[in-house]
Amino acid sequence: MKISFPIMGNSYIAFKQLIRDIGHEPLMAPMPSARTMTLGTMYSPEFACIPFKILMGTYIEAIEKGTDVIISSGGHGPCRAGYYGILHQRIINDLGYNTKVIVFDSVIRTFGDFVKKISWLLDEGKTGWWRFATVFHVVWDKLMALDEIEILSFHIRPYEINKGETSRVYSKCLEMMDQAENRVRIREARDACFQLLHSIPQDKSREPLKIGVIGEIYVLIEPFANLDMQATLGEMGVFTERGTHLSNWTKDNMFMSRHQSRIITAAKPYLRQMIGGHGINSVAETVLYAQRGFDGVIQLAPFSCIPEIVAKGLMPKISRDAGIPVMTIFLDEQMGKAGMQTRLEAFVDLLQQRRQKRLGGAVSW
Numbered sequence: 001m002k003i004s005f006p007i008m009g010n011s012y013i014a015f016k017q018l019i020r021d022i023g024h025e026p027l028m029a030p031m032p033s034a035r036t037m038t039l040g041t042m043y044s045p046e047f048a049c050i051p052f053k054i055l056m057g058t059y060i061e062a063i064e065k066g067t068d069v070i071i072s073s074g075g076h077g078p079c080r081a082g083y084y085g086i087l088h089q090r091i092i093n094d095l096g097y098n099t100k101v102i103v104f105d106s107v108i109r110t111f112g113d114f115v116k117k118i119s120w121l122l123d124e125g126k127t128g129w130w131r132f133a134t135v136f137h138v139v140w141d142k143l144m145a146l147d148e149i150e151i152l153s154f155h156i157r158p159y160e161i162n163k164g165e166t167s168r169v170y171s172k173c174l175e176m177m178d179q180a181e182n183r184v185r186i187r188e189a190r191d192a193c194f195q196l197l198h199s200i201p202q203d204k205s206r207e208p209l210k211i212g213v214i215g216e217i218y219v220l221i222e223p224f225a226n227l228d229m230q231a232t233l234g235e236m237g238v239f240t241e242r243g244t245h246l247s248n249w250t251k252d253n254m255f256m257s258r259h260q261s262r263i264i265t266a267a268k269p270y271l272r273q274m275i276g277g278h279g280i281n282s283v284a285e286t287v288l289y290a291q292r293g294f295d296g297v298i299q300l301a302p303f304s305c306i307p308e309i310v311a312k313g314l315m316p317k318i319s320r321d322a323g324i325p326v327m328t329i330f331l332d333e334q335m336g337k338a339g340m341q342t343r344l345e346a347f348v349d350l351l352q353q354r355r356q357k358r359l360g361g362a363v364s365w
């Protein structure tokens with residue numbers, strides 16, 4: 001069976017292997033592009049959020065390449081993510097395709113459903129549960145290693161001497177990780193990538209601004225959706241960090257991790273209930289970045305995303321209380337790279353002036 005999946009950052013490398021190793025043919029949709037966006041916008045409800053539209057476009061492109069099944073993740077709480085799967089399936093059927101969309105929700109909340117869906121996939125691939133457990137371990141290692149490599153690239157980029165070198169090395173690392181197929185090879189590829197990234201010539205005398213990046217998971221992780229914002233900031237000499245990566249999101253979503261308890265505690269003075277999506281994370285992470293001495297926070301919010309709108313409503317108070325500037329960028333299909341660049345430059349200028357002022361230096365406009 002040909003199986004496709006959403007493209008979200010570098011995770012496609014791990015998903016391809018998971019699907020192949022449980023006996024199916026992974027079908028990669030093209031990387032999200034202007035065509036994906038056009039298709040998604042054309043066939044989605046006008047007010048759907050941008051992740052829905054990009055996924056819609058990705059699914060249509062995967063169907064054009066001949067996929068039989070699309071596997072995706074769902075959502076819960078007061079946010080539209082819970083309806084994504086059903087709505088995508090209806091649109092696909094209305095377009096005359098019979099491709100099946102299988103949505104995996106939280107394992108804890110829907111354990112029976114999870115087991116049923118996995119059993120079906122394993123039966124179709126003639127694979128047993130034992131094999132699945134082994135494959136899952138390998139793929140999990142790969143996902144974690146991919147996230148570690150990406151995080152390291154964010155840490156190194158603001159110090160690079162030759163602009164663009166980190167991005168070049170990072171692309172090479174993705175190829176190396178793609179070729180690593182067992183736990184030993186994955187560990188070797190990860191270590192080799194760490195070495196390559198550390199060997200990039202750097203100017204460690206720089207003291208880059210530190211910006212925390214918060215917001216909705218899809219636009220945070222997929223560079224096409226956020227117009228490659230973290231790499232752009234890195235090349236502007238800014239150190240960025242984001243709390244959400246696919247590996248830690250999976251852990252938090254599957255089990256109540258220690259990190260998630262910290263999030264709930266940090267958000268408590270401002271928000272005491274789950275509001276769906278990553279609203280509570282956006283609130284808590286802003287508080288935590290301020291406590292860690294970051295210079296500013298950028299919130300990435302899909303246009304019309306309710307959880308991020310609620311979080312944005314709380315930002316002026318958090319920003320005042322914690323003394324940290326926050327800029328919210330709403331993303332929709334109209335947003336272009338030049339517009340993003342201008343906003344980033346303005347925010348970085350502001351943070352630089354603020355730092356200089358704090359350190360007692362002269363501020364020139």
Ligand code: SF4
Pocket residue numbers: 049050051075079080081216276277278302304305306307308
């Ligand atoms: S969190 Fe926001 S962007 Fe994501 S599905 Fe929910 S409403 Fe849409």
